[in-house]
Amino acid sequence: MNTITHTEESSVLIVDEMHLSILAMLEAVGLKPDYQPKIKRQEIIDIIANYEGLIIRSKTKVDEELLLPATRLKFIGRAGAGLDLIDETIVNKKNIKIFAANEGNRVAVAEHIIGMLLCLMNNIMIADTQVRAGKWLREENRGYELLGKTVGLIGYGNNGMETAKRLAAFGCKVLAYDKYKDNFSDAYAQQASMEEIYAYADILSLHIPLTDETFQLVNQEFLGRFAKNIYFINASRGEIASLEAIWQGLQSGKILGACLDVLENEKLNQLTESQKNVFEQLIKSEKVVLTPHIAGWTHESYVRINEVLVAKIQQMFS
Template sequence: MRCLIIDRMHESLMPMLEEAGIKPDYRPDIKREEILNIADRYEGMVVRSKTPLNEELISRAEKLKFIARAGAGLDQIDVEVVRKRNIYLVNAPEGNRDALAEHGVGMLLALFNNLLRADREVRNKVWDREGNRGIELMGKTIGLIGCGYMGQAFAKRLSGFGCKVLGYDKYKKGFSDDFVIEATLDELFRETDILSLHVPLTSETKAWINEEFLSKFKKAIFLLNTSRGEIVPLRALRAALESGKVKGAALDVLENEKLKTLTDRQIQDFEYLVASDQVIFSPHVAGWTHESYVKINETLVNKLKSIFFNG
């Protein structure tokens, strides 16, 4: 089988594919128009998020047997079209769950202990101990929304901090274990101190965590988002910070990550978040470590081998 790789990948992928009996064609700089023109030559495609794999593109790929998404999210892929064509679709949440879990804990610790502000102040010869007094994770209740690979890995990392972890997942039941207690949304609204999001971007979750949703929490909460930015509109987060319903936020993702294309309203809301010491950011790298770069490849190739060569 021939496989077109349209995004930049760790160099380990090519020998892994060849060893599995799949011939890779690595074109990380390819443009969409060229993909459309040559898609009919390949049985497989490996993608990240360069371009939408919609009906226009998939219809050109007449020989396509599989799509491998190097990562977890499938929001750039028209899953219904893929299913109708009986194309195998594999992704690799197992590959970056550990990276994401560690990053999430790191963001919370940085936020709770004012590490970014304290570092900036000390560099400017400001020695303010009282102004940078932190708060502890110990004893806090974490409310997870989404308890798949990412949510479960994050819950496991929190186990050493003495936290109570409640998990809600609309599409999963019976997942309580040593690290997370299955809960309803109402229970999360009552008990959560820190809300952490681990759901994919779908028509159901887009703009789900809005002002109305956030207003339902009994306590003022902290918000951690390492899933998809479009789930939490900038406007809703700003309003919740202004009202005090959200005391602080750690954001690895944003509603619009192409910062030069923000709308006028998004610019206003983004600048408000930027000016706040109670908000910290990272550029969508929570699952993006040197180790996960390789683990993702291993996960994808093992799944493809299972489908085509071990079945």
């Protein structure tokens, strides 16, 4: 790697748990990492003026209060996908670059989605529990194949494209809608309007960031537009889909089953009364597969995210 020219003694403050390979990678390009994964918010504010770079994962909200004293900061690295924790308006005003490692976990997310979907459509979790309990129920667990199903993807960035590759390999027809891209049809997915997805999708999967525009996008009105009853997948951000709407969809049959890697509120000990009521219903349902926001959380992606971030930081300095 080429060495980065910089002047500060301590260059990069890392405030979240990271694979420790990040330290050697940053040093190899001439940056001095300061790894403080247990640091508190006020402590960051107190020392941020000493650093050229800040690397976060999902613990730290980067807003005006935190950035006000950051007079030397040149870049913020997000170890993962999605920038909803970062106030991009303030960051842009201060001419600070933002890097996200979207490419780093796209394979992990895509594989996880396929795994959840296969579990759901083939009753794998239900059958496993039954066999362990001494029940051998074959006909009751007859499943459905992915072959021939039409999958609608909302968002066709890194995760959307990687997921489309795997779905296409199963013989699915993949329709993709992306408000911010055009002419992106490829060997794995066909560009489509939302109207086409509403009309033809058997399965819906979200691959979009959380923004003011996408907050609570999936509600009862949205789900009511689908011509077919659908399987629903959310491995993006929980706040994009109303859990109440998902539960209502499961009860009515509009949602045949749901794969949820993310929830509106992932702090399960801090649920509101209404969130708790819905969550208690979801965890009882055999039509729901739940995982704790781990779709991009493989051993391989843990290292790959570091590689992507450091490559982007190096490119900025060079």
